[in-house]
Amino acid sequence: MKVVNAVHPEPKQAMQFFAGPEDGPFVMVNLLKFKEKAEYPDGSDSHLTGLQAYNRYAVEVRKLVEGLGGRIRFNGQVTGLLLGEVEELWDAVGLAEYPSLKAFQAMAMSPEMQAIEHHRKAGLAGQLNIKTKPGVGFE
Template sequence: MNVVNAVLPPMTQAMEFFGAPEDGPFVMVNLLKFKPRAEYPDGADAHLTGREAYARYGVEVTKLVEALGGAMRYSGEVTGLMIGDVEELWDMVALAEYPSLAAFREMAMSPAMHAIEHHRAAGLAGQLNIKTRPLTG
């Protein structure tokens, strides 16, 4: 298995994700890796860690998720690995529940999201976003 962290998806991957059929509520599993130091394009807040810059994003994105009827279900620090092997562990795991793909797309494309994305980019070295849906029956 090849694992590649990224901060933004390639356009083809984003189009495929958002072009998928609507299949109801889902939980996004976010595996997050932070930069040692925040990297804002203008050099501001260079005293912050990547985790601290991302925390700014986290506070604001939580409001956006809740406004569209979703919820932040869990966030926690990665402290170990029991099964498997990866070159480097992620720093944090976060689970966000969304009511629909359409709601997630609306949030992702919104001016409010655009206004906070610089904190995300300043703090993240990379991530995996894994869309999951509840098992039925």
Template sequence: MKVENAVFPQPEQAMAFFGGAEDGPFVMVNLLKFKPKAEYADGSDAHLTGAEAYARYGEEVRKLVEGLGGKIRYSGHVTGLLLGEVEELWDMVALAEYPSLEAFRNMAMSPQMAAIEHHRKAGLAGQLNIRTKPGLGF
């Protein structure tokens, strides 16, 4: 299995994801890896860690998610690995529930998201976003 963190999806990934069929609510699993130090394009806030810069983004995203009827279900720091093997662990896991693919798309393309994206870019070394649906009943 190849694992590759990214900060932004490739155009073909985004088109496939957002072009999928609408099938109601889903939970996005976010596996986050932070930069040691924040890297703002204008050089500001160089004293911040990547996690601190991302926290600025995270707080505003929470408001956006809740505003569209979603919810941040969980966020926590990764503290260990019991099973499997990865070259480097992620720093944090966050679970965000969205009411629909359309709602997520609207949020991702909104001016409000564009206004906070610089915090995400400054703090994030890479991530995986995994869309999930309720399944097997356990």
């Protein structure tokens, strides 16, 4: 299995994702890898860790998610691996519930998101975003 962390999707990947069917609420699994030190383009806040920079983003993005009717279901530090093998573990996991793909896209493209995106970029070394549907297959 090939695993590649990224900070932003390639345009083709984003277009395919947002062209998917509108199938109601979903939960996005976020596997996060932080930079050791924050990297802001202007060199500011170089004393911050990547996690601290990302937390600036997280505080504000929670408001955006809740404002569109979603919620942050969980966030936590990765502390170990029981099964499988990866070269390097992610640092944290977040689960965010969105009411629809359209709502998620509107949030992702909003001026409010653009205003906080620099904190995300400063703190993240990479991540995986996995769209999931609740309750499918385990009933």
